[in-house]
Structure formats: structure tokens, C-alpha cells
Amino acid sequence: MSPPTPGTPRHPPTPSQGASMKNAHKRICIAVCLGAVAGAGYATTATATPEKSARPQQASDLLDVDYESGALDSGIPGLTTTHAKASDASTVESGGDGSAHSVSHKVTLNDPDYVSDGAPRSESANNEIEKSLIHVGDVHRYEFSVMLKDWETSSSKAGDIIFQGKHAGGNKPSFYLMAQRNAIAFRSPLLDLQAPVVEDFRPYVDQWMRFRIDVRWAESRTGYYKVSVRLPGEKDFTLKKTYTDVNTFHPENPTAFGYIKWGLYRPASSTEAGDPATRVVRHDDIRVIDLG
DSSP states (O other): OOOOOOOOOSSOOOOBOOOOOOOHHHHTTOOOOOOOOOOOSTTOOOOOOBOOOOOOTTOEEEEEEOOTTSSTTTTOTTOBOOOOOSTTSEEEEEOOSSSSEEEEEEEETTOGGGEETTEEEEEEEOTTBGGGOBOTTOEEEEEEEEEEETOOOOSSSOEEEEEEEEESSSOOEEEEEEEETTEEEEEETTTTEEEEEESOOGGGTTSOEEEEEEEEOOSSTTEEEEEEEEOTTOSSOEEEEEEEEEOOOOOSSOOSOEEEEEEEEOSSOOTTTTOOSEEEEEEEEEEEEEOO
């Protein structure tokens, strides 16, 4: 069973301008997946094939969060940081994915100081960064690095969510990544799509894994999700899963836009079910790239 789907920030966003200059040494990490994967319907399965490091023509950065400023908002005006009250619910840490800093999000179950917007979570978001928001017709690439810090595996069915592509307006997400048992899985809850993209993360605990999710945002069945991963020791991304011919923008309640969230959300985890009380995840180099 999949975990309950995430909620939305308490306050409706008021867009503002914000951007951060990219460190030169991080720019060389960008790789591209432009190969189309053929298939039918919602359940198209991709062949896992290496991708060459190349930047798509006419691609541009819409958001670049590298935490090199040492601040929780990465020096970007309007970047949303955690609403949880605990002093260590979100911190900037020394060391990142080939960089000087990264962000940490921590959630301890059964502790109200780690509750944000009514649920056990600590997350950051771009919901007030206008140029990086999601609109129908956009073709976006989301790249980010993740470290599962001192992560204990669990036999529980609950999944801890580490990245979301959200519809605004109190809606469920279009997609998210979650750590569930020993795997990291991609899920689209309303389309009932789910597939592991890291089948066993245990060898990579306390190491940086890099993810890439390409999305064509569509209200009709003309959209797609393409999920690629670069694990420690690998030079190139590997395409893990593709869903084509899907309506990727599908809010239940009317809304005109969406946004991304990164951090830790534990909607179904429970100490009674044997889930660890405390979990910590780190993120670095979160990017939104316009492929349109």
C-alpha cells in the first residue's frame, strides 16, 4: 500500500522573484536524457540505458538552489523553508554533493515540534518563486541530490517522501519520490503509478544519489514522466522508468499552477508499526531546468 498523499503549504503563495548564481564546479554535473521511450498507456516501462552527459539545446535554469550561501533559503528571496518549530528540523550542513554545503531536514515522530502544516514533516519549496512554478504546457527537468543520513530500514509499508511535484490549492501531488522499505520509488498517486527507481538503497546510505525527473506538464494524455538516477560511482545517469501518454497535470480542485518540495514528509510512518522515530535526509543542488 502507498502512503497517504501530501498536503499543501498553509498560505497560498505570493510569487516573487528569486534566483541564485550557480557555482561553476556544479555546472559540469548536468547530464541530459532526451531519448524517447516508446510504449503504450500509463504503464510504459523504460529500458535502463546509460545517458551521455550533455546539456539540451536552449535549456535554461529556472531555479538553482545550492546552499552555498550558508542560509536555509540559499540566498534566494521567497524560497520557502520548513514550518516545523524544532531548531534542527532544517539546518545547513557542511559538505554537499561535491560542494561546501547542503540542507538537512529532520522529522521525529510523536513530537509536535516536528509537525508542519498539521503533519510530521519538514520541507522546503519553491511555491513563491514565480519563474520556476509549474504550468500546463511546461516541459521541466528536476535534478537534485539526496543523502539518506544514518537511515535505518524498516519492514513497514509506510513510505517517507523526499521530493514532490505538487499541484497547488490543497491538492495531492502529481508525483513524488519516497523511501519505502529498502527501495526508493517513484509514485503518481492519482494515476496509481508506482515503480522502484533505486531497488536497494542500503549500499548508498550516507552517500549522495542524484535524481533527474523530466516532466511534460499536460492536462490531456500527451504528458510524460521520465525518471533517471546516477548512483555513487557512476559517471552517467541511467533511465529507470518512463510513463508516456499521461495527463501529468491533474488536480482534483481547480488550480492554475504547481511547485516542487524537497525534504522529509512521513504521512504514514508510525513507531507502533516499527518505523524509526527519527529520520534525517539531506538535499543539495536542486535545479529546475526549462526544456521547452
